[in-house]
Amino acid sequence: MSRGMQCDFVRRFAEGPxxxxxxxxxxxxxxxxxxxxxxxxxxxxxxxxxxxxxxxDQGFLRMEGEVWCDAxxxxxxxxxxxxxxxxxxxxxxxxxxxxxxxxxxPLTGLPQAERHRLVQAMVELLGLGGLERRRPGELSGGQQxxxxxxxxxxxxxxxxxxxxxxTALDRPAREALRNDLSRVFxxxxxxxxxxxxxxxxxxxxxxxxxMMQDGEIQQDGPPAEVFTRPRTPALAEALGIGTVVKARVLxxxxxxxxxxxxTAELLxxxxxxxxxxxxxxxxxxxxxxxxxxxxxxxxxxxxxLRATITGxxxxxxxxxxxxxxxxxxxxxxxxxxxxxxxxxxxxxxxAMIKATAIHLIPVM
Amino acid sequence: MDWTALALSLKLAFCTTLxxxxxxxxxxxxxxxxxxRWKPLVEALVALPIVLPPTVLGFYVLMALGxxxxxxxxxxxxxxxxxPFTFLGLLIASVLYSLPFAVQPFSAxxxxxxxxxxxxxxxxxxxxxxxxxxxxxPLSWAGVLTGLVLSFAHTLGEFGVVLMVxxxxxxxxxxxxxxxxxxxxxLDYAAAGxxxxxxxxxSFAALVLTYSLRKVRLFP
Numbered sequence: 001m002s003r004g005m006q007c008d009f010v011r012r013f014a015e016g017p018x019x020x021x022x023x024x025x026x027x028x029x030x031x032x033x034x035x036x037x038x039x040x041x042x043x044x045x046x047x048x049x050x051x052x053x054x055x056x057d058q059g060f061l062r063m064e065g066e067v068w069c070d071a072x073x074x075x076x077x078x079x080x081x082x083x084x085x086x087x088x089x090x091x092x093x094x095x096x097x098x099x100x101x102x103x104x105x106p107l108t109g110l111p112q113a114e115r116h117r118l119v120q121a122m123v124e125l126l127g128l129g130g131l132e133r134r135r136p137g138e139l140s141g142g143q144q145x146x147x148x149x150x151x152x153x154x155x156x157x158x159x160x161x162x163x164x165x166x167t168a169l170d171r172p173a174r175e176a177l178r179n180d181l182s183r184v185f186x187x188x189x190x191x192x193x194x195x196x197x198x199x200x201x202x203x204x205x206x207x208x209x210x211m212m213q214d215g216e217i218q219q220d221g222p223p224a225e226v227f228t229r230p231r232t233p234a235l236a237e238a239l240g241i242g243t244v245v246k247a248r249v250l251x252x253x254x255x256x257x258x259x260x261x262x263t264a265e266l267l268x269x270x271x272x273x274x275x276x277x278x279x280x281x282x283x284x285x286x287x288x289x290x291x292x293x294x295x296x297x298x299x300x301x302x303x304x305l306r307a308t309i310t311g312x313x314x315x316x317x318x319x320x321x322x323x324x325x326x327x328x329x330x331x332x333x334x335x336x337x338x339x340x341x342x343x344x345x346x347x348x349x350x351a352m353i354k355a356t357a358i359h360l361i362p363v364m
Numbered sequence: 365m366d367w368t369a370l371a372l373s374l375k376l377a378f379c380t381t382l383x384x385x386x387x388x389x390x391x392x393x394x395x396x397x398x399x400x401r402w403k404p405l406v407e408a409l410v411a412l413p414i415v416l417p418p419t420v421l422g423f424y425v426l427m428a429l430g431x432x433x434x435x436x437x438x439x440x441x442x443x444x445x446x447x448p449f450t451f452l453g454l455l456i457a458s459v460l461y462s463l464p465f466a467v468q469p470f471s472a473x474x475x476x477x478x479x480x481x482x483x484x485x486x487x488x489x490x491x492x493x494x495x496x497x498x499x500x501x502p503l504s505w506a507g508v509l510t511g512l513v514l515s516f517a518h519t520l521g522e523f524g525v526v527l528m529v530x531x532x533x534x535x536x537x538x539x540x541x542x543x544x545x546x547x548x549x550x551l552d553y554a555a556a557g558x559x560x561x562x563x564x565x566x567s568f569a570a571l572v573l574t575y576s577l578r579k580v581r582l583f584p
Contacts, residue, residue: 053483079486086487092480096502105498106488151488161487 003028005159005191009059009071011045017215021046027064027158030189034202034223037212038238043195046212047161050193051086052079063158085152085190087162091144093136099123099147100132106155122150125184142173149181153188162194166201179362181205199227203244203279203361213238224279228328242284242330246363249274257360262327264305268358277363284332286357289321291341292350303353305329309345312338319343325351366559368535369543373563376451376539377519380458384466384515387459392470392511393496411464418461422528425457429529454530454537461525466515473507474500506578513574517567 008022019042025033035043048054050061052068055076061069068077079086085106093102103119110118123129126146136144145165152160165181166174182205185192196202202209202223209223211230219231227244230236247261252270259266261280268280292306307325314320319338321331329351343349395407413421429447430436439447447453477500485495501508523541530537532546540563547556 051483051487053487079483080489080491083489084487086484088480088484092478092484094481094484094499094503105485105490108489108494151484155489 003064005061005063007050007059007061009049009056009061009069011042011049011054012057017042019045019049019215021049021217022059023210023217023220025159025191025193027191030185030191031207032185032192032194032205034206034209035193035195035212036197036202036206036209036223036226038197041212042215043197043212044163047086047163047193047195050159051084051161052077052082053086083155083158085155085157085160087145087148087152087160087165089164090168091136091148093144093147093151095136098133098135099128099139099143102136102147103150103154105151118154122154125187126150127180140173141169142177145169145177146180149184153184153190156188156190158191160190160192162192164196164198165194166196166198178204199239199281200361203227203281204363211235211239227281242287242332243280243282243328245280245282245327245329247278247280249276249278256355259360262325264326266353266358267303267355268360269355270360273362274360275362279361279363281359281361282329282353283357283359284320284330286354287323287329287331288352288354289323289331289333289337289341289343289349290352292348303355303358305351305353307349307351309343309347309349311345312343323349323351329353366538366540366543366547366555369538369540370559370562372451372535372538373520373540374566376454376458377516379455380462380519381466381512381516383455383459384462385512388463388466388470388511388515389508392467393474393500395467395471396474410467413461414464418522418524419528421461422457422525425453425460425525425529429453429456448529449531449533449537451530451536454526454539457525457529458519458522461522462515462518465518466511469507469511469514470504473504473511476507477503509574509577513570517570520563520567520570 004024004026006024010018010020012018035046037043045054049056049069056069056071058071060067060071063082067075068082069075094105097105100119100123103122104115107115107118123132126149128143128146128150131139131143136147139147149165166177169177178201185205194201194205206223209221209226210217211219211226213235218235219226224244224246227239230239245261247259247266250258250260250265252258252274255269255271257268257270257274259268259278259280266280305325307323307329309321310324311322312319313322314335317335318332319335321333321343323329323331331351391410395403395410426448427433428435429439431440431446436447443452447456481499481503482495485499490498521541523545526537526539526542530539532538532542540559544556544559544563547559
């Protein structure tokens with residue numbers, strides 16, 4: 001029972017909502033838990049309470065049987081007494097120390113040679129070779145975040161907390177670091193709690209996702225599942241996405257990737273390397289529906305799929321159609337198109353997915 | 365030229381600055397980071413020597429260190445002699461008198477360190493002492509240097525407090541500023557002029573040194 005981290009606490013603000021977090025994290029194996037939610041949902045507050053940078057007004061926090069925080073008995077370990085690493089949004093590197101100096105900062109009571117060895121290992125793991133003696137001001141944003149990550153990992157803490165570590169980076173740097181992160185997380189067996197509002201980040205890096213909204217954790221599950229099956233309409237709104245389906249890469253040619261999602265084959269554009277498995281994200285606006293006229297629709301190679309309507313959900317001028325086409329698919333059509341075609345649950349239709357509406361995210 | 369007086373002034377200024385480093389830094393760090401409700405009281409107390417006439421401060425120090433006060437009696441037993449009209453007594457008075465000139469720049473410099481760096485330090489497992497020596501001090505060295513030079517120069521030029529607490533004992537409490545006063549009293553304007561010019565030169569040099577050092581960037 002003392003394994004892992006358990007917490008259940010409330011942080012109140014004089015003006016604004018209360019933030020409540022109640023969850024547990026396994027800490028024995030490497031796993032990445034994503035704390036996902038729109039801005040203002042309280043993600044950062046939860047992270048700061050876990051780190052000890054902020055004090056909950058009520059509740060407790062335990063790490064492997066050790067009490068880190070217990071509001072009832074006014075016990076509150078300061079951050080330096082908690083075995084953790086924290087990566088800030090913009091790195092928060094120490095400007096007067098070199099990259100190597102920043103990496104070595106958390107190390108204490110080690111012989112010089114051992115310090116050097118650990119720093120060198122981190123430099124190699126994070127691809128920072130040749131930059132050891134540079135100050136943060138002489139590093140690019142991506143390089144700075146790598147140093148910040150190394151500083152958080154170097155003393156092998158029990159938990160690493162990351163507050164939107166990729167948000168401040170430009171797109172290429174963000175994607176490069178995202179790929180490296182998934183590699184680094186697997187290599188070091190340290191549990192990670194990652195705060196983000198970026199869907200790609202959550203899908204690629206997360207083993208588990210806590211969906212936060214209005215100051216509370218609303219849903220807990222594998223990221224693809226939370227994205228595809230939000231528990232409430234409000235969550236679906238916040239997640240702002242149609243379909244997420246795990247698919248196998250069958251092959252690629254000329255920038256087009258052939259996928260097997262459920263029992264259906266899809267074509268999607270993608271540049272850059274992919275593993276064997278991907279998450280295919282399909283925007284509902286990119287799916288059109290028509291009455292099935294031709295019997296040979298299934299044979300069409302261009303994302304034309306025979307589908308059964310499993311549900312209709314009016315959304316203002318639009319209707320959200322839930323389809324089954326070998327995998328669960330969501331389409332967003334106008335109300336008049338829906339009436340025109342006289343769509344109802346149980347009907348068989350032809351779903352056409354625009355290739356450009358499919359977005360692929362590698363699965364780690 | 366009264367070289368003994370000048371040497372004494374420099375020695376007093378040096379010792380005062382040294383004591384202010386040891387006493388002023390922790391006090392400044394507390395002022396910069398504490399969130400106690402009664403902090404303004406301490407801040408006002410530290411700043412008091414700026415507005416008080418030196419004679420008032422000197423008077424209270426004289427009373428406090430004199431044999432009639434419990435503190436003075438205790439000091440007398442401890443040091444084996446009375447403190448007023450000795451170098452040690454003068455040093456205590458100088459430290460009090462120059463306290464704000466050290467503590468205020470120190471404190472302002474410490475407070476200007478980005479709080480997120482302090483959070484990053486704590487999350488790296490560093491306690492307050494490590495954060496102070498490895499992070500806060502290196503990042504606020506310009507303010508610390510200003511405080512050091514200001515208290516040095518300020519002690520070099522003090523007059524009222526020295527007169528009240530130290531008197532005019534050659535070699536022990538007769539500083540350059542007292543010597544100038546003496547020389548004028550005895551109508552030796554030439555000597556007073558030389559000592560004054562020297563004091564101006566030393567003070568100016570100290571300030572020039574500070575302001576040029578502040579331009580040096582230790583890190584990009």
